[in-house]
Amino acid sequence: MKIIRATDKKQLALYFKRLISANSRVEAVVKSIIHDVAKNGDKALFKYNYRFDGFKSDKNNLKVTKAELQTATKCVEKEVIDAILIAKANICKFHSKQLKQKYEISVNGALTGIRYLPVSSAGLYVPGGKAVYPSTVLMNVLPAKIAGVKRIVICTPAGKDGTINPVVLAAAKICGVEEIYKTGGAQAVAAMAYGTKLIPKVDKITGPGNIFVATAKKLVFGQVGIDNISGPSEVLIIADKYADPEVTAADILSQAEHDEDATCILVTDSKKLAADTLAAISRQVKSLPKREIADAALKRGCAVLVENMNEAAQISNTFAPEHLQIISRHDRQIFNLINNAGAVFLGKYSPVALGDYIAGTNHVLPTSGTARFSSGLGVEDFIKRISYVKYSKSALKDIYPSLRSLAGAEKLEAHNKSVSIRL
Amino acid sequence: MKIIRATDKKQLALYFKRLISANSRVEAVVKSIIHDVAKNGDKALFKYNYRFDGFKSDKNNLKVTKAELQTATKCVEKEVIDAILIAKANICKFHSKQLKQKYEISVNGALTGIRYLPVSSAGLYVPGGKAVYPSTVLMNVLPAKIAGVKRIVICTPAGKDGTINPVVLAAAKICGVEEIYKTGGAQAVAAMAYGTKLIPKVDKITGPGNIFVATAKKLVFGQVGIDNISGPSEVLIIADKYADPEVTAADILSQAEHDEDATCILVTDSKKLAADTLAAISRQVKSLPKREIADAALKRGCAVLVENMNEAAQISNTFAPEHLQIISRHDRQIFNLINNAGAVFLGKYSPVALGDYIAGTNHVLPTSGTARFSSGLGVEDFIKRISYVKYSKSALKDIYPSLRSLAGAEKLEAHNKSVSIRL
Numbered sequence: 001m002k003i004i005r006a007t008d009k010k011q012l013a014l015y016f017k018r019l020i021s022a023n024s025r026v027e028a029v030v031k032s033i034i035h036d037v038a039k040n041g042d043k044a045l046f047k048y049n050y051r052f053d054g055f056k057s058d059k060n061n062l063k064v065t066k067a068e069l070q071t072a073t074k075c076v077e078k079e080v081i082d083a084i085l086i087a088k089a090n091i092c093k094f095h096s097k098q099l100k101q102k103y104e105i106s107v108n109g110a111l112t113g114i115r116y117l118p119v120s121s122a123g124l125y126v127p128g129g130k131a132v133y134p135s136t137v138l139m140n141v142l143p144a145k146i147a148g149v150k151r152i153v154i155c156t157p158a159g160k161d162g163t164i165n166p167v168v169l170a171a172a173k174i175c176g177v178e179e180i181y182k183t184g185g186a187q188a189v190a191a192m193a194y195g196t197k198l199i200p201k202v203d204k205i206t207g208p209g210n211i212f213v214a215t216a217k218k219l220v221f222g223q224v225g226i227d228n229i230s231g232p233s234e235v236l237i238i239a240d241k242y243a244d245p246e247v248t249a250a251d252i253l254s255q256a257e258h259d260e261d262a263t264c265i266l267v268t269d270s271k272k273l274a275a276d277t278l279a280a281i282s283r284q285v286k287s288l289p290k291r292e293i294a295d296a297a298l299k300r301g302c303a304v305l306v307e308n309m310n311e312a313a314q315i316s317n318t319f320a321p322e323h324l325q326i327i328s329r330h331d332r333q334i335f336n337l338i339n340n341a342g343a344v345f346l347g348k349y350s351p352v353a354l355g356d357y358i359a360g361t362n363h364v365l366p367t368s369g370t371a372r373f374s375s376g377l378g379v380e381d382f383i384k385r386i387s388y389v390k391y392s393k394s395a396l397k398d399i400y401p402s403l404r405s406l407a408g409a410e411k412l413e414a415h416n417k418s419v420s421i422r423l
Numbered sequence: 424m425k426i427i428r429a430t431d432k433k434q435l436a437l438y439f440k441r442l443i444s445a446n447s448r449v450e451a452v453v454k455s456i457i458h459d460v461a462k463n464g465d466k467a468l469f470k471y472n473y474r475f476d477g478f479k480s481d482k483n484n485l486k487v488t489k490a491e492l493q494t495a496t497k498c499v500e501k502e503v504i505d506a507i508l509i510a511k512a513n514i515c516k517f518h519s520k521q522l523k524q525k526y527e528i529s530v531n532g533a534l535t536g537i538r539y540l541p542v543s544s545a546g547l548y549v550p551g552g553k554a555v556y557p558s559t560v561l562m563n564v565l566p567a568k569i570a571g572v573k574r575i576v577i578c579t580p581a582g583k584d585g586t587i588n589p590v591v592l593a594a595a596k597i598c599g600v601e602e603i604y605k606t607g608g609a610q611a612v613a614a615m616a617y618g619t620k621l622i623p624k625v626d627k628i629t630g631p632g633n634i635f636v637a638t639a640k641k642l643v644f645g646q647v648g649i650d651n652i653s654g655p656s657e658v659l660i661i662a663d664k665y666a667d668p669e670v671t672a673a674d675i676l677s678q679a680e681h682d683e684d685a686t687c688i689l690v691t692d693s694k695k696l697a698a699d700t701l702a703a704i705s706r707q708v709k710s711l712p713k714r715e716i717a718d719a720a721l722k723r724g725c726a727v728l729v730e731n732m733n734e735a736a737q738i739s740n741t742f743a744p745e746h747l748q749i750i751s752r753h754d755r756q757i758f759n760l761i762n763n764a765g766a767v768f769l770g771k772y773s774p775v776a777l778g779d780y781i782a783g784t785n786h787v788l789p790t791s792g793t794a795r796f797s798s799g800l801g802v803e804d805f806i807k808r809i810s811y812v813k814y815s816k817s818a819l820k821d822i823y824p825s826l827r828s829l830a831g832a833e834k835l836e837a838h839n840k841s842v843s844i845r846l
Contacts, residue, residue: 080832083825094528094535094810103520105783112517112783117762119796132833167832203796218645222652225796229645246844254841289836335811339540346813351841354812357829358822360528360535361810373542373626373648375808385521385798387784388758389777390769399781402506406780409503409590410555413712418677418774421669 001252001264001281001301003274006315015302016319018231018263018368030186030215037190042198048187053128054160057182061162062198064169064180072169084134084171087358091142094360098379099146109392110399116383118148119225121200123192124177125207126168128157128184134171135356139363139377140207141175147382152177153202155192157184185209189216193224206377208364227381231368232261235352236321236341238312238334241270243327247348248273249280251325252301253294254353256285260296265319266303267312274303313337320371323352340371397423424675424687424704424724426697429738438725439742441654441686441791453609453638460613465621471610476551477583480605484585485621487592487603495592503590507557507597510781514565517783521802522569532815533822539806541567542648544574544623546615547600548630549591551580551607557594558779562786562800563630564598570805575600576625578615580607608632612639616647629800631787650804654791655684658775659744659764661735661757664693666750670771671696672703674748675724676717677776679708683719688742689726690735697726736760743794746775763794820846 004011036044042059049057073081104113124140127133137154144152154177158164164182172180181199183191189209195201204225205217217226235255239248252264268274285294306312313334316324320340328334331346338344342365343355355361364377391399400419407415427434459467465482472480496504527536547563550556560577567575577600581587587605595603604622606614612632618624627648628640640649658678662671675687691697708717729735736757739747743763751757754769761767765788766778778784787800814822823842830838 079828083828086825087829097526105517120762134832135829221644222641222793250841250844254837257835257837294837339543341809344809344811346811349814349816349819349845350812351845353826353830353838353841354814356838358826359812361812370645373807376810378808384796385801386764386767387799388767388769389773389782389784391772391777393772396772402509403776403781405502405506406510406558407776409557412680414677414680415776415779418673418776421673422772422774
């Protein structure tokens with residue numbers, strides 16, 4: 001990590017630049033996979049499962065069986081199951097508040113309203129491979145459940161031996177999902193979007209994934225709904241001189257261990273904190289099991305020196321981080337200056353890990369600066385608004401002169417006539 | 424229009440198939456335009472404005488001037504201005520109910536919450552060319568205004584002479600938007616997404632457009648937020664034997680006059696209504712100014728015969744229409760069976776034109792079956808959720824064992840350490 005000054009706009013732009021989230025080579029590969037799965041269905045799916053994951057799948061082993069689910073749940077340690085249950089309770093409590101109230105406005109026979117309805121089916125992508133993310137199961141499934149989605153599907157890649165990590169399966173079972181397919185990557189996204197014989201298509205696909213998954217989601221968007229196109233994980237920490245450098249260092253590392261491409265940024269008005277944090281990182285990283293990953297990510301990170309916390313907030317808004325930590329006695333005031341962030345962690349005792357796992361907020365968050373215009377996953381992602389209109393004859397008569405003027409201005413005579421013929 | 428039976432699944436699939444919303448030729452053209460504008464800015468913009476609209480634009484005439492806005496407002500008839508004001512009032516009233524309440528949950532020092540914030544800037548695309556859509560200005564701008572978006576930009580193509588329809592400008596002025604650029608098509612979308620010297624970039628782009636605009640929106644998604652990718656307009660009318668065929672015919676035509684590619688479907692359990700509607704369409708279409716457009720669209724339309732209204736609702740859910748009309752004495756009961764639709768119009772006196780213009784509901788709606796997973800434009804499209812977490816030391820201590828179990832299951836040691844170092 002390097003220390004740079006906020007006034008050095010050139011350096012800042014360099015460090016703030018996200019990795020390009022797709023390129024034409026990846027796009028071409030993903031396009032051909034999607035096309036293949038849309039056309040050849042399960043046959044294509046089996047082929048890619050073997051090619052990318054080494055898993056010899058067929059019509060008998062693509063779907064997780066009830067027996068597998070039960071075995072998995074049994075072999076997970078009790079304390080992990082208990083932790084999943086606590087996380088589930090907190091996530092449900094937090095997300096239930098996002099349910100919406102329908103409304104209706106009625107004035108003299110002119111009635112308009114909104115109904116909120118869940119999508120009929122949702123497909124949730126849970127990354128696999130070397131990493132294991134039971135928490136992602138909770139974060140995707142529970143908002144969909146709360147929204148009222150009837151059919152919830154999980155796709156996650158299996159290992160060579162056709163197994164899926166038991167904690168992932170246990171989390172799915174605890175959340176009430178039993179339709180789980182052993183397939184990952186672009187082929188899983190394609191199957192959920194277009195449907196195959198074994199995997200009926202869904203209406204909406206959510207969840208994080210690597211560049212192939214992200215590119216596939218972008219390409220199938222329109223055919224199916226998606227949440228966000230996610231890139232590598234990010235944290236930006238705003239901290240002042242009162243922050244403990246051992247803590248800020250640990251926070252940087254907890255992001256860096258996720259991914260070689262993760263971005264870690266410290267923004268501070270204290271030159272000392274910046275220097276001490278960097279020193280603490282160098283010490284702490286040595287004992288990390290995922291040191292190699294963290295070291296790679298740290299090369300992309302920086303500490304930005306600002307004049308004051310106002311400037312820190314502005315810098316953060318420009319970056320629009322996925323995770324924002326504010327470690328300062330004035331955390332609330334600084335938070336009031338924040339426009340763009342996925343999730344915010346306030347004060348000394350709120351590490352990002354709380355949101356990753358158990359506080360109840362969602363961890364599927366906007367990356368790559370998309371927090372400028374999008375949000376973390378929520379109940380609302382699984383809900384549609386349907387508006388409706390019901391007029392009485394007299395209400396239609398009352399409004400007709402105005403409607404006629406507007407239809408006239410747009411030269412749409414049949415619009416006008418669709419009213420006049422009724423009166 | 425042809426009459427088909429719901430049981431004839433082959434015919435049904437044929438008529439229900441939407442025009443493919445993008446093809447590789449269009450995509451290649453749009454990609455090169457976006458690339459050009461992203462790289463060469465206004466120079467590219469000027470070039471395409473001339474190529475596609477015949478408008479010789481430059482740095483002095485790209486932006487609508489205050490004088491132009493004032494002149495436009497003055498030359499629009501009073502009755503049109505009054506109608507715009509009524510529409511505005513109804514749209515504001517209806518959409519204001521979509522504003523969201525932030526919330527906070529606090530238990531023993533463990534605090535989580537959600538803040539809702541508007542995007543900082545929004546770019547609204549208003550189609551131009553032969554058609555004039557002041558109503559689209561209202562439908563895009565007002566939800567953004569209500570959401571609290573500070574900077575609202577409109578892009579709309581100018582005529583060869585560099586003018587924009589005065590009603591469009593008047594509508595913009597009435598809605599309080601004065602940053603209007605004379606540019607359309609993919610180049611306008613690219614400019615709003617990447618920014619040029621003359622058009623600073625925005626965070627979110629909304630609004631309907633032709634295939635070039637729709638494809639451009641899909642391609643810039645991720646760089647910027649978008650609402651939906653819109654295709655040609657659609658109506659599906661569920662009607663029983665009590666419906667007046669002159670009315671259903673007028674409703675079909677009011678959709679058909681929009682676009683040669685519009686889709687018009689009647690679903691009924693009455694053979695007589697189907698036949699009479701078709702006969703009435705043949706009569707009514709003769710007197711339409713936009714007869715040629717309507718005739719072209721009618722070729723793609725059909726009347727579907729069903730056994731009962733339950734089946735009608737299922738057929739409609741499969742099609743997931745942009746506009747759904749239910750003309751039946753049991754309109755409310757049938758509506759209760761509807762899952763997928765953009766906007767619903769109930770009963771004899773609720774033509775779609777009410778929603779197009781003045782009832783208050785939005786007319787930017789999901790097309791091409793995307794109502795399965797998306798909604799009409801609303802205040803929520805311009806609002807982001809930001810979640811936050813603030814724990815006390817003792818709350819962090821309480822939750823730590825569970826968090827440690829989950830981090831352990833995911834083998835993320837630095838996540839664990841980011842908590843333990845604080846305690």
